[in-house]
Amino acid sequence: MTGDPAQIRAGVSVQGGARRDVHRALPEELPVAVTVNGSTHAVMMATPADLEDFALGFALTEGLVGAASEVERSELVAFDEGIEARLWLPEAQAEVIAARRRSMAGPVGCGLCGIESLEQAVRALPVLPDSGLRIPGAEVAGATDALRDHQPLHDRTHAVHAAGFLRPGEGIVMAREDVGRHNALDKLIGACARAGIDMGQGAVVLTSRVSVEMVQKTVLAGAPVLIAVSAPTAHALRLAEGAGLTLAAFARCGGFDIYAHGHRIVTEESDVA
Structure with a gap:
């Protein structure tokens, strides 16, 4: 229903002064509106794949629902302009959400668009x-390398992010991709x-x-460990420290840095804090 998440487009490659025609797979992105009982709660640019997962993950990390079972039903409806990911909740719950509804219409990767106060930007965890x-x-150390085996859209386009769930002893047991890193995590x-x-029971x-939003979403999902290929921001680290989240960064090339609550990572050194 949501179509191919990548489109083949023509271009001209210039290498060493030589020109040649090329056809590349480019990741698709469309406006995706998350609606609750018919009212739009958020509009984000996203890759049109796994949108049922996106809508539920967004609802969980934004506090619209506390568990998947609270969603009575969901559906995707395609329009010329984009896609609506529709969630239906008990009416009383939807009315509470409507009272504090905020609309977000922003570029890919913008995790704080549309907030109404500084308190909303750094919510308590x-x-x-x-x-x-x-x-x-x-x-x-091998987590991000293992995730590479679960990135078919990246293999086609080299232009999307991925988020995976690692269960100790089993490796990556679930993964999702999107042009937006926040969307991939949702x-x-x-x-x-x-x-x-x-x-x-594992690690994101x-x-x-x-960033701050990636820590927020991970903690609200209940994952106690976050492993990333790149760096944390200083503010994200402060949030991780306060929330009891184990934070490992620069996980690549067989190594990693530990920045917070390292007791969940077992290494040969006994003094990791």
Whole structure:
């Protein structure tokens, strides 16, 4: 229903002064409106694939619902202008959401468009419990490499982000892609919720930097470990520290940095904090 997430387009490649015609797969992006009981809550530019996962993940990380079971039904409706991802909740719950509804219409990767106050930008996060989860350092070091095997759209276009869920001893058990890194994470969270995967038993793995919103979404999804190929921002690190989130960054080339709550990562060194 949502079509091919990539389109083949013609271009001219110039290499070493020589020109040749090429055809490249380019990632598609369309306006996707998330609606709740017929009212638009947000409009984001997204890759038109796995949009049921996106809508549910967005609803979970934005606090529209506390669990997938609260969604009575969902549907995707395509229009010439874009796609509506429609969620239907109990009427009383939808009325509460409508009272605080905010509309977001922004570019890809903008995770804070449309907020109405500074307090909304840095919302309070719950503190993650220490459930005893431990991940071998070797799995953390290889996490982003393992995710590469779950990025078919990236292989076609070389222009999208991915988010994956790593379960210790099993590797990447779920992954989603999108032109927007926030969207990819929302899709992953929604996919895990729909599949009944407990995100408290593993780690989120990202192909992007770690910004405030990525920490927020990870914590609200209940995942205690976040592994990223690139750096965290200083503010994202402060949030991770306060929420009890284990944060590992620069996970590539067989190594990684630990920035917060390193006790969940088991390495040969005994003094990792």
